[in-house]
Amino acid sequence: MSQTSSSPRACPLCNKDAATPLPQYSRDEWRIVECTNCSMIYLQNPVDYVALEEDYAWEKTYAQLDKERNRRKSWIKRAARQMRLLNYRMQGDPNNRFLKLLGPGNILDIGCGDVERWCPPFVPYGIEISKAMQKTADAQMRKLGGECVLGAGAEAIWDFPKDKFDSIMMRSYLEHEVQVAKILEGSMHCLKPGGKIYVRVPNFNAVNRYISGSKWPGFRYPDHVNYFTVKTLKAVAAKAGFDFQLVNRHKIWLDDNILALLTKPTTP
Numbered sequence: 001m002s003q004t005s006s007s008p009r010a011c012p013l014c015n016k017d018a019a020t021p022l023p024q025y026s027r028d029e030w031r032i033v034e035c036t037n038c039s040m041i042y043l044q045n046p047v048d049y050v051a052l053e054e055d056y057a058w059e060k061t062y063a064q065l066d067k068e069r070n071r072r073k074s075w076i077k078r079a080a081r082q083m084r085l086l087n088y089r090m091q092g093d094p095n096n097r098f099l100k101l102l103g104p105g106n107i108l109d110i111g112c113g114d115v116e117r118w119c120p121p122f123v124p125y126g127i128e129i130s131k132a133m134q135k136t137a138d139a140q141m142r143k144l145g146g147e148c149v150l151g152a153g154a155e156a157i158w159d160f161p162k163d164k165f166d167s168i169m170m171r172s173y174l175e176h177e178v179q180v181a182k183i184l185e186g187s188m189h190c191l192k193p194g195g196k197i198y199v200r201v202p203n204f205n206a207v208n209r210y211i212s213g214s215k216w217p218g219f220r221y222p223d224h225v226n227y228f229t230v231k232t233l234k235a236v237a238a239k240a241g242f243d244f245q246l247v248n249r250h251k252i253w254l255d256d257n258i259l260a261l262l263t264k265p266t267t268p
């Protein structure tokens, strides 16, 4: 079932077909390209959703890559990672930051996995493509008044009613989504006016990508199908009608990830 799409994928930002191959960042049969019209970097031959669920479930590939990386890492790198995790924990509950940025209420966590990320005053809803993770997340979310549905984000989001959510979480999600425009249009539909999306995606323009080349941790084959820069993320957001705000705490070029808030305007 591990088949790729039969025809090359058009640019997820401008929908044009012309693209320049980036062989230095491609691996095996997976072709990373740059759109010649708008400079969007993307995977030209992603797997279809069925194969993604059955053969390339994110938890499987992630676990495999994590194992590979840990084997390669020296003890110094492992120690540095532990320091970062410690620092993260000392900053306290990540919900506090989300609360400040997003506010309380109904929140939709797309590609939520099975994490216990949410607590009141959020009422958590989720969409998850992996059956095993959806089951666990659904049980957790129902305890808090929400639910987690099984499916692909860009399809399942249309099952929610208009203006249902105060906010949407797209943490480590949008880089996996083949249908970028469709998920953002669906978000526009089910967010309340003034509602916000929190987006976290790998930052293709991070200095670490220039230094590490093809070993940059943002590359994952074939899971990551979009490689955003601030410019291209802002452009896809604007195309769907969202206002864009960068919320990285540090200089953006130092950060391996882009953190952004997309706001649905209060007046259409």
Ligand SMILES: [Zn+2]
Residues within 6 Å of the ligand: 011, 012, 013, 014, 015, 016, 035, 036, 037, 038, 039, 040
């Ligand atoms: Zn393009």
